[in-house]
Amino acid sequence: MKAPISTHSRRPNRATLASPNRTRGSIIINTAIALSLIVITLIGTQIGFLYYMKREFQKTADLAALAGAQGLGTNNCAAATAAAIANAAQNLPGGLPPVAADSIVCGRWDPALKPTAPHFGAPDAGQKFNAVRVTISRTPALLLPGISGSPAQQITADAVAIQQSPRANLTIRSTLVTVDSTKSPLLNAVVGGMLGGSLNVDAVGWNGLINTNLQLLTYIDQLGVNLGIGVGKYDQVLGTSVSVGTLIQAMVDALQQGGNTAQVVIDALNLIKLTANAASAQPLLKLGDLLGVQTGSDAAGLTTDIQLFQLLQGVVQAANGKNGLVVTATLPLAGLASVTTNVKVIEPPQLSATGDPRLAKLNPTGPDKIYVRTAQVRALISIDLPVLNGITDLVNAVNAALAPVTDLLNNLLSLNLLALLQNILGCPVGCTRNNVTDIRILPAPVRLDISLDAGGGASMVTDYSCVASATSLTTQTTTSVATLRIGSLGATAAIAKANAFSSSALPTVSPVPVIDIGSQTCHFGLLGLFGSCDAATRKPFYGGGLGLKADVPVAASTQSQFFANPPTLDQAPAYLAIATQNIVDSLSNTLKALNLLIVIPPTALGGGLSNVLSGLTGALSGVINILIGVISGVLSPLLDPLLNTLLSNVLGANLAQTEVGGRLSCSSGAELVY
Numbered sequence: 001m002k003a004p005i006s007t008h009s010r011r012p013n014r015a016t017l018a019s020p021n022r023t024r025g026s027i028i029i030n031t032a033i034a035l036s037l038i039v040i041t042l043i044g045t046q047i048g049f050l051y052y053m054k055r056e057f058q059k060t061a062d063l064a065a066l067a068g069a070q071g072l073g074t075n076n077c078a079a080a081t082a083a084a085i086a087n088a089a090q091n092l093p094g095g096l097p098p099v100a101a102d103s104i105v106c107g108r109w110d111p112a113l114k115p116t117a118p119h120f121g122a123p124d125a126g127q128k129f130n131a132v133r134v135t136i137s138r139t140p141a142l143l144l145p146g147i148s149g150s151p152a153q154q155i156t157a158d159a160v161a162i163q164q165s166p167r168a169n170l171t172i173r174s175t176l177v178t179v180d181s182t183k184s185p186l187l188n189a190v191v192g193g194m195l196g197g198s199l200n201v202d203a204v205g206w207n208g209l210i211n212t213n214l215q216l217l218t219y220i221d222q223l224g225v226n227l228g229i230g231v232g233k234y235d236q237v238l239g240t241s242v243s244v245g246t247l248i249q250a251m252v253d254a255l256q257q258g259g260n261t262a263q264v265v266i267d268a269l270n271l272i273k274l275t276a277n278a279a280s281a282q283p284l285l286k287l288g289d290l291l292g293v294q295t296g297s298d299a300a301g302l303t304t305d306i307q308l309f310q311l312l313q314g315v316v317q318a319a320n321g322k323n324g325l326v327v328t329a330t331l332p333l334a335g336l337a338s339v340t341t342n343v344k345v346i347e348p349p350q351l352s353a354t355g356d357p358r359l360a361k362l363n364p365t366g367p368d369k370i371y372v373r374t375a376q377v378r379a380l381i382s383i384d385l386p387v388l389n390g391i392t393d394l395v396n397a398v399n400a401a402l403a404p405v406t407d408l409l410n411n412l413l414s415l416n417l418l419a420l421l422q423n424i425l426g427c428p429v430g431c432t433r434n435n436v437t438d439i440r441i442l443p444a445p446v447r448l449d450i451s452l453d454a455g456g457g458a459s460m461v462t463d464y465s466c467v468a469s470a471t472s473l474t475t476q477t478t479t480s481v482a483t484l485r486i487g488s489l490g491a492t493a494a495i496a497k498a499n500a501f502s503s504s505a506l507p508t509v510s511p512v513p514v515i516d517i518g519s520q521t522c523h524f525g526l527l528g529l530f531g532s533c534d535a536a537t538r539k540p541f542y543g544g545g546l547g548l549k550a551d552v553p554v555a556a557s558t559q560s561q562f563f564a565n566p567p568t569l570d571q572a573p574a575y576l577a578i579a580t581q582n583i584v585d586s587l588s589n590t591l592k593a594l595n596l597l598i599v600i601p602p603t604a605l606g607g608g609l610s611n612v613l614s615g616l617t618g619a620l621s622g623v624i625n626i627l628i629g630v631i632s633g634v635l636s637p638l639l640d641p642l643l644n645t646l647l648s649n650v651l652g653a654n655l656a657q658t659e660v661g662g663r664l665s666c667s668s669g670a671e672l673v674y
Contacts (some may be wrong), residue, residue: 027335047259050153053140056093062672064088065161068104068132069670072163072648074358075105077126096138098428107134109162111674113233118160118674127235128359130672131162143345160674164667166466168357168473169304170459171573171661172349172372181204186329190343191272191313193327194320196279205268209309212265214254216303216352217293219311222257223250223287235300238288244276244319247287249558261661265308276319283322290314294355294368304569304663317375318348323666326501339383340493344501347376350455354569357464357473357664362504364462364476372660373458374480380451380500382493435519438538443516448548449496451507457578459561459660473563473662477578478556485509486550511547511598518542544602563662573661659665 064084081104088099106121108114109131118135137156139644179187184203192199224230224237226249252269255261278284290311293302320327327343348371359368463474487509489496500507519542522533561576 012487013369014379028143039261048154050140053093053138054155054157056091056158057136057138057155060088060091060099061093061136061157062161064099064104064133064136066132066157066670068134069163071160072106072129072132072423073287074356074362074488077129079130080104080106080132086134088134088136091503092136093140095535096140099119099134099136099342099608103135103137107131107666108131109160111232113236119159120160120674122618124235129163130165130654131160133158133160133674152157157674159672161670163614164669165358166383166464166668167354167569167661167665168370168461168464168571169352169354169372169373169569170354170461170475171306171310172339172459173307173575173659173661174647179203179210190327191301191316192275193329193343194316194325194345195272195276196281196323196325197275199272199275201268201271205264205271206309208265209263209268211314212255212307212308213305214251214311214356215303215305217304218257219250219254220287220302222254223247225649226250226578227308238291238293241284241286243282243284244315245282247285247315248273248276248312248316253313255308269312272316281325283319285315285322287316290351292350292353292355292371294359294367294370302354304352304354305572310351314351314375317345320391321345321348321375326497339381339480340665342380342501344378345375346378346453346504347456348373349373355461357461360461361463370461371458372460373456376456377454378452378500379454380449380497382489382496383448383450401609432521432523433662434521434538435542436522437531437543438520439516440513440518443513446512447488447493447496449485449489449500451489451500451508451509453483453506455556455606462560464664466664466668468666471565471666473566473664475561475662476558477561477576477660478558479578480554481556482554482613484550484552484554486552487548488512509549511549511600512599513545513563513600514548515546516600517545517602539603541600542603545600546597547600549598555659560654561660561662563664563669566662566664568665569663570665571663574662575659575660575661 005111030550068080068084068089071080071328073079081101084104085099085101099378107120108127109118109120111119111122114121117194118133120131123129135156137154139152139154141152181203184201184206185208188199191201220234220237221231223242223246224233226246227240227242229236229240248269252266254274255266255269271441291306325344329343330339331383350371353370355368355370361372363369365371407543457478457480459475459477461473462476463472465472483506485507488511489499489507489509518538518540519538520533520535520539544576557578558576559578561578563574565574566574
């Protein structure tokens with residue numbers, strides 16, 4: 001019997017059954033998988049290499065753009081290009097063509113005017129370069145050039161860097177610190193009159209304006225929004241002509257945006273705005289005429305504050321200079337009756353100026369100057385002499401010396417007893433005599449005109465230093481040039497006003513008669529004992545006389561001012577006063593030393609009258625000194641309020657004590673913006 005066959009023993013072994021072809025196929029598959037992994041690894045390496053090159057290109061472009069922006073200096077594109085090329089050569093991976101000049105572009109970065117990224121393009125008219133753009137485009141070699149699916153790739157890197165420049169700001173400030181109830185009526189009259197209307201702001205409101213600051217950046221942006229121009233377009237806003245009411249409304253909106261302004265300030269601004277809007281003449285103003293900002297200034301150059309009253313004062317004065325209105329206001333004088341004062345702004349002020357001190361240093365008086373000035377103002381007061389204290393002393397002083405003077409004149413003019421007998425004998429029935437002497441002392445109506453032209457004090461940046469441990473700002477500051485005229489500007493107050501303000505040319509002053517030796521035609525009756533004279537035939541100063549006249553100049557004084565470690569633009573400015581004597585003292589001292597009484601030569605020709613002048617001067621030598629003292633005493637109380645109260649405080653034209661505030665921010669270098 002045969003043993004059963006095991007089924008297990010009959011199952012063939014897989015290894016013994018595998019064919020040679022099947023074994024070879026298995027090896028190919030494994031090899032393919034391995035090769036695929038290797039290729040994928042190589043392609044990944046290739047891609048990584050390209051990303052690495054992309055990073056290197058971007059780094060090179062960034063650093064080159066920064067170097068170029070730093071090399072811009074004061075608008076020097078050639079230097080910027082050279083700096084960018086040199087920097088790129090140090091950072092561009094080896095084996096690649098160097099960066100050429102056509103890859104470097106100088107331009108202007110301005111998100112407001114160029115809203116599309118990267119906000120870069122050619123400067124507009126009048127603008128300067130402030131940024132550099134570097135574009136690097138290369139096709140690096142492949143690690144495995146023969147691998148399918150991995151073609152050569154062009155890599156492009158782009159970078160824009162903006163220049164950071166130092167910024168300087170000058171401010172010329174008003175000397176008005178507080179307003180009391182005695183000053184507010186004058187402020188209302190002058191400010192309202194300059195706008196062409198009436199105004200009623202109380203002292204609390206004026207003090208609120210004085211004690212409130214306004215940031216220029218916020219104000220200019222707000223004005224741009226109100227005008228529909230938009231935010232950030234500083235050059236456009238500063239160059240747009242707008243009404244005074246629009247400018248004041250922007251002040252209100254900017255202050256309310258801050259949320260911490262006292263209501264009394266808002267109320268005062270609204271009252272002034274109503275006056276401006278109600279005026280028949282509403283001139284259009286450019287804010288850039290009051291706030292000097294270099295063309296193309298960015299936001300960093302405008303982060304500075306200005307006194308609200310000062311800005312408002314400048315706007316009102318600019319309006320007055322445009323519309324040509326002559327402001328008539330009552331100026332109370334200590335110990336005297338009130339007199340009428342006329343004021344007109346010949347040239348408005350420039351209150352604040354901001355810009356790049358590097359550009360200003362190159363040409364302090366050029367288009368990139370950083371320059372401020374006070375207003376150029378003309379003032380006129382006309383006073384009837386009888387209202388002045390001391391005029392009685394003046395008349396008495398002349399009358400005391402009249403007797404010897406009359407005798408002298410009678411002798412010189414042959415008006416002695418012999419002449420009288422000749423009149424009697426020569427006029428048995430009646431006759432007419434020409435050139436009969438007529439002496440008048442302070443002939444009525446006597447009016448004294450006091451005219452003052454005050455040119456604007458000015459200051460400009462001439463140098464700066466941004467050394468970290470010792471920053472500085474240097475300015476050249478000039479005090480106001482002024483001319484005081486005393487005498488007559490016309491036969492009547494109305495004519496004097498017209499002559500004073502008809503043009504910007506300096507008015508001409510004539511002497512006010514103190515002693516007038518004239519002549520007239522007289523008709524004598526029987527035996528010459530009775531007669532009358534015809535006033536219409538009077539010839540003033542036929543025999544000469546004395547007159548009151550002064551033309552007192554106050555020369556400008558120029559000095560250099562040095563701000564050591566000045567505050568930055570976002571801080572309160574440091575103020576420096578130019579060292580000079582007060583203009584009131586200067587004029588008063590000049591008037592005391594000056595002989596205000598001038599000799600008026602005779603209009604008669606030939607004869608004995610030609611000798612009257614010298615004889616009169618000699619006879620009145622004593623009384624002339626008395627007259628000078630009396631007149632100087634009369635004028636002194638007029639000068640102080642005219643100069644200090646009206647011009648220095650109300651109009652902000654601080655003549656000889658010009659105070660200039662300086663600020664300097666020394667940010668420098670460059671930053672990437674794209």
